[in-house]
Amino acid sequence: MSKTKYSPSHFKEHTQGRSIQKMSLPAEVVLPLLQHTGAPCQAKVSLKDKVKTGQLIADSEKYISAPIHASVCGEVKAIEKRPHPVLGEYQAIVISSDGQDSPDAAIKERESPDFLSADAIRRIVRNCGIVGLGGAAFPAHVKLNPPQEKKIDTFILNAAECEPYLTADHRLMLERPQEILGGMKIVMKTLGVTSGIVAIEDNKPDVIRIYKELVDGKSIKAVSLKSFYPQGAEKQMIKTILGREVPPGGLPFDVGVVVNNVATCLAIYEAVYMNKPLYERVITIAGTIVKNPANLLVRIGTKIGDIIEFCGGLTEEPAKIILGGPMMGIAQYSLDAPVIKGTSGIIVFSKKETAPRPSHPCIRCGRCIQVCPMGLNPSQIAKAIEKGRFDLAEEYNVMDCVECGACSYICPGNSNIVSLVKLAKHIIKTGSGANRRTVP
Ligand code: SF4
Numbered sequence: 001m002s003k004t005k006y007s008p009s010h011f012k013e014h015t016q017g018r019s020i021q022k023m024s025l026p027a028e029v030v031l032p033l034l035q036h037t038g039a040p041c042q043a044k045v046s047l048k049d050k051v052k053t054g055q056l057i058a059d060s061e062k063y064i065s066a067p068i069h070a071s072v073c074g075e076v077k078a079i080e081k082r083p084h085p086v087l088g089e090y091q092a093i094v095i096s097s098d099g100q101d102s103p104d105a106a107i108k109e110r111e112s113p114d115f116l117s118a119d120a121i122r123r124i125v126r127n128c129g130i131v132g133l134g135g136a137a138f139p140a141h142v143k144l145n146p147p148q149e150k151k152i153d154t155f156i157l158n159a160a161e162c163e164p165y166l167t168a169d170h171r172l173m174l175e176r177p178q179e180i181l182g183g184m185k186i187v188m189k190t191l192g193v194t195s196g197i198v199a200i201e202d203n204k205p206d207v208i209r210i211y212k213e214l215v216d217g218k219s220i221k222a223v224s225l226k227s228f229y230p231q232g233a234e235k236q237m238i239k240t241i242l243g244r245e246v247p248p249g250g251l252p253f254d255v256g257v258v259v260n261n262v263a264t265c266l267a268i269y270e271a272v273y274m275n276k277p278l279y280e281r282v283i284t285i286a287g288t289i290v291k292n293p294a295n296l297l298v299r300i301g302t303k304i305g306d307i308i309e310f311c312g313g314l315t316e317e318p319a320k321i322i323l324g325g326p327m328m329g330i331a332q333y334s335l336d337a338p339v340i341k342g343t344s345g346i347i348v349f350s351k352k353e354t355a356p357r358p359s360h361p362c363i364r365c366g367r368c369i370q371v372c373p374m375g376l377n378p379s380q381i382a383k384a385i386e387k388g389r390f391d392l393a394e395e396y397n398v399m400d401c402v403e404c405g406a407c408s409y410i411c412p413g414n415s416n417i418v419s420l421v422k423l424a425k426h427i428i429k430t431g432s433g434a435n436r437r438t439v440p
């Protein structure tokens with residue numbers, strides 16, 4: 001059965017023509033000690049300490065982790081639990097800005113960056129706290145250091161940005177092409193690969209045109225991909241471009257590939273050339289009730305409420321605010337939750353746009369199977385979870401689900417398969433409720 005390429009509407013017209021704007025400095029930033037995949041950091045500063053923009057404030061000795069840096073210059077006001085956009089609440093370092101924005105002395109142009117060894121580049125990327133900015137926030141130095149037995153031959157620059165509404169990567173590709181390609185070359189050199197591919201969805205013809213002109217077409221090629229959701233999922237992208245299938249439970253490393261997104265490559269470039277830590281990023285603020293939708297360069301730790309206010313506020317009371325895209329993002333309960341490293345956007349929905357959809361029993365239409373980028377049977381997985389059979393769900397490879405939401409979106413019965421998957425993953429990972437036969 002051939003796969004259906006069915007996709008939600010793009011809704012990118014609100015912001016794709018809007019150049020990146022720099023947001024004014026917030027009065028206060030909230031920097032959770034966990035904003036990446038891996039071990040949390042420990043605070044390296046104390047209450048009332050003065051810090052400079054870009055100064056190291058939290059770190060971990062664990063390999064899979066990434067240090068955190070002050071995103072404004074000012075004073076440590078609190079180290080306490082604060083709203084966290086993914087975890088509900090988490091210990092955070094709160095810094096009040098003095099408005100000066102004086103940078104840490106270590107941030108300066110590096111001499112001879114082109115002669116750095118691969119190990120030196122990994123160290124810089126780690127010390128600058130770079131993580132994957134596409135959403136997963138996986139520490140970038142780990143991706144740059146694949147296991148020795150894996151022979152990596154291809155690097156893919158993921159410029160798909162397939163999530164509806166989000167246009168931050170689109171704008172970065174247009175406005176910072178040289179630095180992004182510079183970051184891509186650093187990654188290729190570190191991995192020792194000679195083949196690079198810039199993968200762009202065909203709903204960005206302006207980006208395709210520019211990159212086809214900028215790359216040599218030999219060591220680096222720009223390819224246009226059909227726009228559909230979730231084209232940007234790593235495993236989906238590898239299959240589309242190279243025809244290689246990442247095995248169940250495997251990683252792109254297993255088929256000789258590393259994938260990074262656009263903003264991550266830019267951050268790597270800035271770390272290597274400027275020794276600039278990851279303390280700011282570009283996000284999209286969109287939604288029909290946002291007065292001035294935008295692509296904004298914001299400091300990590302800026303609160304959602306401050307960003308919405310900077311965009312002129314809302315035209316009506318919001319029904320739902322999502323951090324990230326509408327398909328994979330997370331609904332927020334507090335406007336005090338901050339932007340963290342993996343935040344790609346803030347999408348605001350009105351009551352009309354979020355009217356509840358009643359769910360109906362599965363009619364076995366098979367549409368969810370057709371759209372699943374991981375080749376799973378979402379309906380079968382959902383049924384196993386509903387019966388409390390987490391062992392069966394695991395056998396059906398529930399852990400391979402990338403939580404893209406395509407199955408829930410396409411389901412005529414409005415089955416909320418992703419919520420069931422998230423629950424099952426949590427129970428399988430933590431062992432909590434493993435013996436239960438019913439869904440909690
Ligand atoms: S099962 Fe997971 S990966 Fe497959 S479509 Fe559903 S959410 Fe996406």
Ligand code: SF4
Nearest residue numbers: 362363365366368411
């Ligand atoms: S799309 Fe929905 S109704 Fe159709 S098979 Fe999947 S779960 Fe069942």
